[in-house]
Amino acid sequence: MRYLFFILSFCSVFYATAQERIISTENQQWQVQPAEKVKFPKGVTVEKVKVNINQPLQEIxxxxxxxxxxxxxxxxxxxxxxxxxxxxxxxxxxxxxxxxxxxxxxxxxxxxxxxxxxxxxxxxxxxxxxxxxxxxxxxxxxxxxxxxxxxxxxxxxxxxxxxxxxxxxxxxxxxxxxxxxxxxxxxxxxxxxxxxxxxxxxxxxxxxxxxxxxxxxxxxxxxxxxxxxxxxxxxxxxxxxxxxxxxxxxxxxxxxxxxxxxxxxxxxxxxxxxxxxxxxxxxxxxxxxxxxxxxxxxxxxxxxxxxxxxxxxxxxxxxxxxxxxxxxxxxxxxxxxxxxxxxxxxxxxxxxxxxxxxxxxxxxxxxxxxxxxxxxxxxxxxxxxxxxxxxxxxxxxxxxIQKGAHMLSVDSNKDLKVLAFQNTDGSIAIIGGNTTDEDQYFKLDMDGKTEKVILPSHSILSIPFSQKINH
Known part of the structure; x- marks a missing residue:
């Protein structure tokens, strides 16, 4: 299935915590993992990645x-x-x-x-x-x-x-x-x-x-x-x-x-x-x-x-x-x-x-x-x-990423290869890749909500988000 989620509740629009993360490495591909709470090791450099929800780029x-x-x-x-x-x-x-x-x-x-x-x-x-x-x-x-x-x-x-x-x-x-x-x-x-x-x-x-x-x-x-x-x-x-x-x-x-x-x-x-x-x-x-x-x-x-x-x-x-x-x-x-x-x-x-x-x-x-x-x-x-x-x-x-999605503007360190896409139903996919020999750590800021992300060395990571809507 496409990893899309539809959760309705009731006021302003915001995005739910990702329910799972999908990771591929040389030894294991497409491993679907529950999105557990992430703890960064002490002393590591933590970057910031900001997804600009209101800045859509090209249509996919x-x-x-x-x-x-x-x-x-x-x-x-x-x-x-x-x-x-x-x-x-x-x-x-x-x-x-x-x-x-x-x-x-x-x-x-x-x-x-x-x-x-x-x-x-x-x-x-x-x-x-x-x-x-x-x-x-x-x-x-x-x-x-x-x-x-x-x-x-x-x-x-x-x-x-x-x-x-x-x-x-x-x-x-x-x-x-x-x-x-x-x-x-x-x-x-x-x-x-x-x-x-x-x-x-x-x-x-x-x-x-x-x-x-x-x-x-x-x-x-x-x-x-x-x-x-x-x-x-x-x-x-x-x-x-x-x-x-x-x-x-x-x-x-x-x-x-x-x-x-x-x-x-x-x-x-x-x-x-x-x-x-x-x-x-x-x-x-x-x-x-x-x-x-x-x-x-x-x-x-x-x-x-x-x-x-x-x-x-x-x-x-x-x-x-x-x-x-x-x-x-x-x-x-x-x-x-x-x-x-x-x-x-x-x-x-x-x-x-x-x-x-x-x-x-x-x-x-x-x-x-x-x-x-x-x-x-x-x-x-x-x-x-x-x-x-x-x-x-x-x-x-x-x-x-569905046909008709838009790529979103992302602010990040140039050494971090992270993209974001918003589908027509409002769901969002964050996709990152790390081709270096060192793990990468960043805080993902999306619509004011932050999540900690570890991008292991030589890995590809996808994070699907559902959209919650309150009235």
Missing amino acids: HGFGGSFNALGYKALTILPEEEQQKVMADLFSDEGTAFNLCRMPLGANDFSERWYSFDEVNQDFDLKHFNIEEDKKNLIPYIKFAKKYAPELQVWASPWSPPMWMKHNRHYGGRATNMQWGPLYGDNMEEIFANNRFIMEDRYLTTYANYFSKFISSYQQEGIEIYSVQPQNEVQANQFFPSCVWTPQDLHRFTEEYLIPTLSEDHPEVSVLYGTLNMDSVEYVDVLMKNSKAQGIGVQWDGIESIEYIKNNYPNIEIMQTESECNNGLNNWFTAEHTFDLLYTSFKQGANSYMYWNMILDDLGLSTWMWRQNSMISIDRYTQAVTYNPEYYVMKHFSNL
Whole structure:
């Protein structure tokens, strides 16, 4: 269940003492403990953390991960009953309660193979467009999730256009994973200064229609796409599916072709720029000049640009589109790193946060042989299911923070990583993380009421509060 409490009594509004605290450490995750009276050891430094109830910040739109083909392949290793449990633990209110998830528009590095929806050369009328490959894994994966989260919102971005729409006629930007040897040229500044996409009207028009046909095809499968972003990692020149765009040409495609096409065909679908994989305010400024896009998607390696976007474009949506994939070790060290990414993203102004692979098998290998982390690992031989530490890191946020919540202003020592969120029902979640080697001690002041809190070294702590109302 979501840890929300509704207690009514009778005059002014105040918050009850937390009824429990939820803590995760390297050895034990998601330990629900009664909120007993806390005593600080003598001689320790006690900080102050003040939650400003009357200073709401950005609205929180949700949490999720990415639907990838290899994730569904791993899930189907399990017997039906175990599959149901795993999906419930991701999408039901008792689990991570994900409400906002990503999918690739065509192939990505965790697809079974390279494909696009139309690889017939110069098929400008898209007569050969089809989503047959998605019917094997992605569509069943999404429909499975919607059994537990009927209101789940799904957004999409391509890793690469069809190969015939690119100058290099290849799904990647370079031939191998050895150094940065590209398919043509070896000057990296030159590569990132030039598009891979062919910037001619007939290609641009067709590509915008390609997005529209994707949305229509998914609607026919009973899946609504609520938002799209025109390119995953706009400045990634990978040997797996990828496509470099300059900001000027991405702006041209999005403003002159994609947005007008979708406004006509699918006005219910929003367009966000992204996903940005670098901290470049110059790139952002080019994109947002006279823009009709509703927002920007920024992933972990562009995280430092979120604050700039929030300060300079305060009325747009900011989505954290991808948590760092790491190296497949799925250990507590990477869990702490993910906490830091969550903390920084929301502190700087993000409205939502996406994990990457929700499920993988025990190897965690992409089709292009990059081993990565996942929230849940499934052993190919024993069918053992392992909930990795990052599953619980996400749960510390997503289980307690509802769609429509607002982050609250918090005054504290900069060395204390503490966030506060208020849900639409008035309940509040305090979430703190301590990635240092020393315990941290603070007095939590919320609406004039104080509580003592010990944040153990290398731990994540969530404290849910109910709202009491007196008349």
